[in-house]
Amino acid sequence: MKDKKKLIGEERRKQILHWLQSEETPLTGNELAERAQVSRQVIVGDITLLKARGVPIMATSQGYVYLNIQEDTDAERIVACLHPPDQTKEELLLLVDLGVLVKDVRIEHPVYGDLTASIMVSNRKEALQFLEKINETKAAYLSELTEGVHLHTLSAKDSATLDEAEQALRHAGFLLE
Template sequence: MSDKLLGEDRRNYILNLLKQSQEPLTGSELAKQANVSRQVIVGDITLLKAKNEPIMATSQGYVYMEKEPATKFERIIASYHPPERTEEELQLIVDYGVTVKDVTIEHPIYGDLKASVMVSNRREVGLFMEQIKKKKAALLSELTEGYHLHTISAQNEEQLDEVEEALKRAGFLVIPS
C-alpha cells in the first residue's frame, strides 16, 4: 500500500487483515501494510477493542478471535513449577492436542492478573518462549514463586483428562490436600 490510510478506513483495513490471516500479525507488519507507524496501529487496535472487536494481543502478534465452536471444552488447572520448566509444561499440554489459552496469577495488590498465551502446538510454544527470552520478559508465575493457573481447551473432555493426568505425573499439577 503506497498511500497512507486514514482513521476509520485504516481501522477497517486492519480488521480485515486480521480476520483473513491464519497467523498472528505484528504491529510492525500491520504498520507497514497501512503505511503508518506501529504506534498508530497500537492506538487503532485499542479503538477496535473498545468497539468489542475480539482482537487479542499475543507474544507473536495480534489475532482476531473468531467465536470458538461450541464443541470446545475448557478447564482451569492449577500448576506449579520453576521458570526453567515452563517450556516443558507447555509442550506437554499441546502434545495432547490441547490449547493453553492463558495464564493467571493472584497478585497481592492487583488481585487476579491474566495474560494471553494462546499456544496449540510445539512451534507456537517455541515462538512464545523465544519472545520471552528475546525481550528478557519475566513470566507471571515468577511473581508467585511458580504458582499459576492455566485455562486450557480441547475438542473433548477426554483430552483434558489425559493432559491433567500427564501434568500430575510430571509434577506440574497442584493437587489439593
C-alpha cells in the same frame, strides 16, 4: 511499496479488522503498520479503539489475533499448576503435544489481584517462539511473582483431550491439587 495507498482513520480500522479475520496466524503491529502505510504506534491506537468497541482482538506474544467466538464447540478448562520457571518449557510442550491450546497464564497477586497474560500457543513452534521471546527480552514469568503457582486456561477439541492433558500434568508433577 510506493504505489500503496496510506489508509486513513475508520477505513484503516476496517481494513485491520479484515486482515485479522482473514489470517489464521497472528499479525504483528509492524506487519499491520506496513500494510496500512502508518507507524506501529498508530496501529496500537487502532487496536485499542477496536477493542473498546468490543471487537474480540487479543494481543499475543506472536502478534494480534481475531478471536472467533464460534469456537464454542471446543472444550475449555482452567487448571492450577505449580513449578519453577525452568520447567515452563516442559509444561508447555507437554500440553501442545497433546493437542491443547494454552490460552493464557493467570496469577493472584497480593496487591494487583488477578493478573492474566495471553499466551495462545497450540503447537511446538509457537511454544518455542514464546519461550524464545521470554529469553530474548529477559522477561520474568508471571508465576515467578507467586513462587510458581499459576492457572492456565486450556482449550481442546473435546473434554477427553483435556482429561488426558490434566493427567499428564499430574504425572509430571505440575498439577496443583
